[in-house]
């Protein structure tokens with residue numbers, strides 16, 4: 001079985017800027033620059049036999065390239081139970097249309113439909129024991145956080161390799177968007 005997900009990749013400069021938000025004093029596992037991504041669809045464990053059909057289906061998607069701007073920080077699932085610190089992005093219709101199209105295609109292939117609403121985010125840290133007050137003050141300090149828009153020219157199929165000290169994500173396939 002391969003642990004797969006579909007996601008967007010980020011430019012080097014944006015990775016560096018996201019990593020610069022890191023507060024090393026927290027009881028948290030901060031993502032390293034090579035781990036940043038924006039998940040469009042988590043597929044979970046997939047039989048290797050299914051890979052050709054999956055990649056063929058994703059390759060059929062015709063969607064336009066677009067620009068994406070990280071803006072704002074958020075905590076998931078909630079401030080009272082902060083587990084993940086993430087950067088949000090400006091909502092653009094192309095992003096949601098792409099996610100919906102991927103969802104439609106993978107459900108056609110037999111994957112279980114995603115029942116949770118799509119909340120696009122870039123995970124910055126997995127919080128272990130960070131007091132809500134510290135999270136709140138971090139969000140307050142970075143309330144104006146925003147990065148310049150970057151072009152999204154492709155989406156990717158990733159394999160996730162889970163390790164006790166953090167996952168390693170490997171890009172298996174690149175699917176270009178239409179210029």
Ligand code: ATP
Nearest residue numbers: 003005038039041042123126160161162163166167
């Ligand atoms: P770890 O599970 O060790 O903390 P991780 O969550 O980054 O690492 P995966 O669980 O393989 O690694 O997840 C890969 C990507 O898919 C991540 O962006 C993760 O947030 C997302 N993801 C994982 N599970 C789900 C899920 N059930 N629904 C939506 N997205 C998910």
Ligand code: MG
Nearest residue numbers: 042160162167
């Ligand atoms: Mg996980």
